[in-house]
Amino acid sequence: MKFFIKKTGQALITVFLVSIIVFLAIHSTGDPVGSLLPSQYTEEQKQQLTEQLGLDRPLAVQYLQFAGKALQGNLGESYISKRPVSDMIFEKLPYTFELAIVSIAVAFIITIIFGSIAALSRGKLPDLIISNLSTLFKATPIFFLAILMVQLFGVKWRIFPVSGAGTPLHLVLPAGLLGISISADMVMILRGKMIEALESDYVKFDRLKGIPEYQVVLKHALRNSFSSVLALSSFIFAHLIAGSVVMENVFAWPGIGTLSYNSVISRDFPVVQGIVLLLSIFTIVLSLLVDIFSAILDPRIRKKA
Amino acid sequence: MKRRKFGRHNKIPYFSIAVIILFLIIGVFGQYIAPYDATKADLSSKLLPPAFIKGGSSAYLFGTDEMGRDVLSRMIAGGRVSLFVSLSAIIVGGGVGTILGIVAGYFGRTAEGIISRLTDASLAFPSILLALLLSLSIGPGEKATIISIAFSMWAKYTRTVKSDVILLKNTNYVTQAKIMGAGKLWIIRKHILPNIRKMLVVMVSLEIGMAIITEASLGFLGLSVVPPTPSWGTMIADGKNYFLTGWWVSVFPTIATVLTALSFQKFGEWIRDRRKDANE
Numbered sequence: 001m002k003f004f005i006k007k008t009g010q011a012l013i014t015v016f017l018v019s020i021i022v023f024l025a026i027h028s029t030g031d032p033v034g035s036l037l038p039s040q041y042t043e044e045q046k047q048q049l050t051e052q053l054g055l056d057r058p059l060a061v062q063y064l065q066f067a068g069k070a071l072q073g074n075l076g077e078s079y080i081s082k083r084p085v086s087d088m089i090f091e092k093l094p095y096t097f098e099l100a101i102v103s104i105a106v107a108f109i110i111t112i113i114f115g116s117i118a119a120l121s122r123g124k125l126p127d128l129i130i131s132n133l134s135t136l137f138k139a140t141p142i143f144f145l146a147i148l149m150v151q152l153f154g155v156k157w158r159i160f161p162v163s164g165a166g167t168p169l170h171l172v173l174p175a176g177l178l179g180i181s182i183s184a185d186m187v188m189i190l191r192g193k194m195i196e197a198l199e200s201d202y203v204k205f206d207r208l209k210g211i212p213e214y215q216v217v218l219k220h221a222l223r224n225s226f227s228s229v230l231a232l233s234s235f236i237f238a239h240l241i242a243g244s245v246v247m248e249n250v251f252a253w254p255g256i257g258t259l260s261y262n263s264v265i266s267r268d269f270p271v272v273q274g275i276v277l278l279l280s281i282f283t284i285v286l287s288l289l290v291d292i293f294s295a296i297l298d299p300r301i302r303k304k305a
Numbered sequence: 306m307k308r309r310k311f312g313r314h315n316k317i318p319y320f321s322i323a324v325i326i327l328f329l330i331i332g333v334f335g336q337y338i339a340p341y342d343a344t345k346a347d348l349s350s351k352l353l354p355p356a357f358i359k360g361g362s363s364a365y366l367f368g369t370d371e372m373g374r375d376v377l378s379r380m381i382a383g384g385r386v387s388l389f390v391s392l393s394a395i396i397v398g399g400g401v402g403t404i405l406g407i408v409a410g411y412f413g414r415t416a417e418g419i420i421s422r423l424t425d426a427s428l429a430f431p432s433i434l435l436a437l438l439l440s441l442s443i444g445p446g447e448k449a450t451i452i453s454i455a456f457s458m459w460a461k462y463t464r465t466v467k468s469d470v471i472l473l474k475n476t477n478y479v480t481q482a483k484i485m486g487a488g489k490l491w492i493i494r495k496h497i498l499p500n501i502r503k504m505l506v507v508m509v510s511l512e513i514g515m516a517i518i519t520e521a522s523l524g525f526l527g528l529s530v531v532p533p534t535p536s537w538g539t540m541i542a543d544g545k546n547y548f549l550t551g552w553w554v555s556v557f558p559t560i561a562t563v564l565t566a567l568s569f570q571k572f573g574e575w576i577r578d579r580r581k582d583a584n585e
Contacts, residue, residue, distance in 0.1 A: 143525045238428070
C-alpha cells in the first residue's frame with residue numbers, strides 16, 4: 001500500500017512541475033497581444049486587451065489562476081476562435097486516439113512477431129534482416145516515408161486516400177507508418193530481452209519438463225520479455241506524440257497534432273497550454289498505471305521501491 | 306551477457322567511420338567545397354535532373370531544385386547545419402544531464418528527489434511540443450532547435466549517469482578514498498568522471514544520429530533554420546510538392562540524413578560492444 005501512495009504522490013508532484021513548465025514556456029513565447037490586435041491599434045486598445053486577458057497581473061498570480069481553473073476542467077478560451085479550449089481539444093481527441101490506438105496495435109503486432117523471430121533465429125539470416133531493417137527504420141526520417149507513400153499510393157496509384165480521416169482506408173497509411181516507426185525500437189528491445197529469457201534457467205527447466213517448444217516460447221519467454229517492453233510506455237507515448245504531429249501534418253489528419261501545430265503558428269496560448277498539459281498528464285497517468293500494474297503482477301518491484 | 310555468435314559488431318565499421326569523417330569535413334569546410342552558392346536562385350535552370358540520368362547536366366551533379374538552386378551545394382550547407390545543431394544540442398543536453406546525474410547520484414537524498422521529479426517531468430513532456438513553443442518564443446532558428454533537442458535529451462543522461470554513480474559510490478576504492486580523507490569534488494574528479502567517461506562516449510555517438518533526425522523533423526515542420534538557409538529537413542519538405550517531377554530534391558537529402566544517422570548509430574554500437582568485451 002505504501003508503494004502505491006508513494007508512486008501516486010510522485011506522479012502528482014510531476015504533474016505540478018509539468019504545469020509550471022508549460023505555463024512558463026508559453027509565457028516566455030512573447031506577447032500575444034500584438035498578434036491579436038488589428039494592424040493599426042492604439043495604446044489604449046492594447047492596454048484594454050492586456051487587462052482583459054489578465055496578462056498584466058504578476059506571473060505567480062496568473063499561474064495560480066490558471067491552475068485553479070484547470071483543476072475544475074476549465075482550460076480557458078481560445079484567443080482566436082473564442083471557444084472553450086477543452087471543447088476544441090475534446091472535439092479533436094477521438095481522431096488522435098483513433099490514430100494512436102491503431103498505431104500502437106500495429107507496433108505491438110510487429111514487435112511481437114519480428115522480435116520473437118529475431119530472438120529465435122539469433123545470428124542467423126532472419127535475425128540479421130530484422131535487426132538491420134530496424135536500424136534502418138530508426139535512421140530514416142518518418143516524414144520522408146510519409147511523403148513517399150502519399151505520392152505513390154495517393155497521387156500515382158490512387159489506392160488509399162491521403163488526406164483527412166473518417167474511413168478505415170484513411171488509417172492505413174498514417175497508422176501503418178507510425179506503427180512501423182514506433183516498433184523499430186521495440187523490436188530490438190524485445191529481441192534482447194527474449195534472448196536473455198531463452199537462456200534463463202526457467203526456460204531450460206520448462207524444456208527439461210518436456211513442454212513443447214512453441215509453448216515455452218509463447219507462454220514463458222515471450223510473456224516475461226514483453227513486460228519489459230511495456231515498462232517503456234512513457235517513452236513509447238512520447239514517440240507516438242512526436243510521430244503523430246508529423247503524420248497529422250503530412251496526411252492532413254484532423255487531430256490534436258494538427259490543432260497544436262496550427263495553434264502555435266497562430267500564437268493561441270490557451271489552446272497550446274491545454275494540449276501540452278493534457279498530453280503530459282496523460283503520459284504521467286499512463287506510466288503510473290503501468291507501474292502499479294507491474295507491481296501488482298510482480299511483488300519484487302513493490303519491495304524494491 | 307554472452308557474446309554475439311558472429312561477433313559482427315566487433316569488426317571496425319570502416320564505412321561508418323568514413324561517412325562520419327566526410328560529414329565532419331563537409332560540416333567544417335563545406336563553404337569552400339560547395340560548387341555554387343546554396344541560396345542563389347536561377348529560374349532558368351530549375352528542376353534539372355541529376356547528372357547521371359537523362360537530361361541532366363554535369364554542371365549540377367545532384368540536379369537543381371524548384372528555384373534552380375544546386376542540390377549538392379544546398380546539401381553541403383545543410384550538412385553544416387546538421388553538424389552544428391546536433392553537436393551543440395548534445396554538448397548542452399549531455400552536459401547538463403551529466404552534471405545533474407552526478408549530483409543526484411552522489412549526493413542522494415533531497416537532491417536526488419528533486420532531480421528525479423524534474424527528469425520525470427521532462428520525460429513526460431512531449432518534446433516536439435516544446436520545440437514548437439521554443440521556436441516561437443526565441444524565433445525559429447538554430448538556437449531554438451538546439452535548445453529543444455537538448456531539452457529532450459538531458460533527462461536520459463541524468464538517469465543513466467545517476468545509476469552509474471550510485472554503483473560507483475559504493476565501490477571499495479571510493480570508500481577507501483573517503484577514509485583517506487578525500488573531498489567530494491576530488492572523488493568525483495578522480496574516480497567518478499573517469500569511470501563514466503566511456504559510457505558517455507557511447508551515449509553521445511548513439512544520440513548524435515537521433516539529434517540529426519530530430520533536427521530534420523523540426524526542419525520539415527518549418528521550425529528549424531529560417532529559409533533560404535537550407536537544412537536537410539527543410540530540403541525534404543521543399544521537395545515534397547515536386548516529388549513526381551523532381552524526386553532528387555528530397556531524395557538526396559534523405560539519403561544524407563539516413564547515412565549519417567546510421568553511421569553514428571553503428572559507430573556507437575561498435576564502441577559499446579568493444580567496451581562490453583573489454584569488461585568481460
